[in-house]
Structure formats: structure tokens, C-alpha cells
Amino acid sequence: MITAPAPGSAVDGVVLVLPEGEPDSVRRPSPLAYAGVLPLARSLARAGAPEGLAVHVVRYRGRGWNGADARLAADAAWAADEVGRRYGDVPICLAGLGMGGRAALHAAGHAAVGSVLAMAPWLPEDDRAVEPEPVRQLVGRQVMIVHGTNDARTDPELSFRLAERAKKTNRDTCRFEVHSDGHALRQHHSEVLALAGDFVLGALLSRAYSRPVTDALAAPPPLGLRMPLAAGFGRSLRR
Template sequence: MVLVLPAGEPFSVRRPTRVSRAAVQPLAKSLGRAGAPEGLLVHVVRYRNRGWNGPDAHPSADAEWAVDEVVRRYGDVPVCLAGYGMGGRAALRAAGHPAVNSVLAMAPWLPEDDTAETAEPVRQLVGRRVLIVHGTNDTRTDPELSFRLAERAKKANRDTCRFEVHSDGHALRQHHAEVLALATDFVMGSLLSRAYSRPVADALAAPPPLGLRMPLAAGFGRSLRP
């Protein structure tokens, strides 16, 4: 099961927009097509409201509820949390649920104050496969913040890697096909025990900072097609 977590806003109790859900539909459809022959299901999570809302961390709580629902409906199945923007932060935060085996965080929105007292937690990532993807020209969510989080996560969990999409922005549109191919490769390898592509396997095995600043090559995924 893949639970896709859309983006949102720092503070808001208004209902989520269709735009945020539509933005992650290409990812959901790509993963669904790739994994359908092996029984993979993909659902986009519908948040209660569109804001993170400080310590309430509503999207993270909604993600945990959604994983509980997966377990209730389908039993003991592995779950990947795949989030974009604020959804990326929610995916990372909710990874401690026992059913979660992997996390995909794309252009994650993270707090700028990551001092010891307020740093985003990483202990919940232990035992999970973690992939962070960020455009180097992202002006909405700082890629250096995701790098710093990945550094801390790697110390707690060696199965952590991060890819940089050079010259791409927050929406990851310039190299959209490559990003979807990378996401699919990671999720299929994490949930369905397929072999990771060489770049993903190398990124997971490489020590920091190499495995945390892995460039996403132009044309990634084309050589993976039959």
C-alpha cells in the first residue's frame, strides 16, 4: 500500500483544496500502474484541514490514522508514505507507525529552526527505507533544510538517501519524468522487493554526504524500461 500525502499550508483550518490533491495525482497514477500487477494499491489521503498548525501537526496525525485504516482493512501489509511539500514532512513524521516500511519525501517543507530543541525528529525513521528528493532551485522549501535533516536521519538510519534535482524548482516539473521514475523505482524496491536501480542502491549505500547529494541524472528511468 502507498499512501500519498498532498501539500498544504503552515496554518489553516479550512478544508483542503482539490488543487493540492490534483498535484499528486501523477505520482499516485505512476505508482499504481507500476505496482498493479503485483497487487499494489495507492490511495491519496484526504486531510481534515489544509494546515500543519504548529504542534498539532494535523497532516501527520491524519497520515497515522490512514495507516491504521490500512491495517484494519487489509491486515498486515507494508505501507509506504509518499508525501510532497508539507505532505513530505507528514510522511517523515508519521513513519514511526509499525506498518510503515518506507518513506518518500518530495520537496519536503521543514521548519527553518532546526536547533537541538526544535529539530524535526528522526528516530521514528529507524528501520525504514527513506528517500528525499529536492530541487536545487526550490524557493518555497529550502533544499538545504532537507539535506540537514537527511544528515541527522542517516546517523540514526543508514537506509537513508537523498537525490538533488539540479536546476529544478519546488514543483519538480523540469525533470518530471525522471522524478516519477525515481519515485517508482524506490517504492517498488521497498514494498515489492524488486531490485533497486544502481543509482538508488548506490545512494543508500554511500556514506554522507555522497548519498545525500546524489544528482538525479537526466533521462533516469529510460534504461529501466523493457
């Protein structure tokens, strides 16, 4: 756990943060991958704990997706079940980076999940011989994808294509492009964290989204799926 509201205070929403993984591996989870999402988890905790937000980083059983096993998505769904056992019927946001972003998208069909934040999601190359990445489970969820345009590890064009398919059945889908940033989204780190907080707290705690997020969700494709993340996002007043 990163944080939870003070003892005796109600938990009104839970974020499950999903670290990086690998396409195929039987090795134990990577401590570096876990550490890589701590800044996001801590930022969300600072912003949301006073309003009843609990934040947990999921510890996978292993680091591999491993084909049809989709083990990281299964671990995300298990964690969502655990949230129900610990906190009761509260809304959940799945927030993942890289392979964790793919896990968040896949596990979105869990009944308690109402929103998904996929940051630089790892997605397989388009292949007509392989079943395309599913999007039906995203219907009824608030979905945001964030991707650096210079990501050399996970192709940003693949996340655009997935967002394009998702938007056809779920209008509450948007995608932000972080121009000149790479996979780890470090160049515009503060803006990315501010965007993540804006989305997560808006989706879970009924805060009003900032104008850029509202516009991105409302805009037809491709505008709402190639929304540029402005320099300095989060420094000005939300409304």
C-alpha cells in the first residue's frame, strides 16, 4: 500500500497501479519495475488521500505476460477482487505503465473497475493472423491513454489505433500525446503526473475534469485521440 485515508475515514475510491512487465518471462517480478511506478503512485496519493483515495501498487506473481495466459492482467483482476474484500463496493481505477498499461486495459472488464489510465501501453504489433487487442471490456469505463511521441520501446501509433477502435464503442475514451517524450515520460514528468491526477481524481472522486481532459473526451476522433499535453499542464488553476 502507498497510502489510505486516516483510520476511521471512508475509502471512496481505489487506484491499483500496475508496473511494467515483459512479453514472455518466468522470472520473478522486477524491483526496478515496481520502483518505476512509485512516483505516479505517490503523486496520486498526495492528491487524493485527503478525499478518501487509497492507492496500492500491485505486486505481480511474475514479470511475464506469457501469451494467452495474460498473467499480468489476471493479477490485476485478482487485485481488484482483493479491493472488494478489503474496502467493500468502491470504484477502482487501474493505472498502468508499459505492459502494466496493457494489463489495465485488459482487466477493465472487472465489475468494480470504472476507469483506466494506460501510460505508454505495450501492445503487440498488428497481425491479421492474431486476434486484435480487445476493446469491448472498455465500454462504460472512463479511459485515458497517454503516450510519448518519441517512445522507442512501445509504438505510440499502436496505442492510437487501439484508442480509435475503443472510441467507436465507448465515447468516454481519450488519448494524450506527450511530444518529444520517450517511454518513461520523464521529459515532461510533472505535466504527466498532473494529467494522471486530474483524470484519476475526476473519475473516482467526482471532481470536475480540467478543460483539456473534458475537451479530449468530448472531441471526435482523431482530435480527442491525439490531444497534445501542453507544457505547464497543472500549474494553473483547474477551473
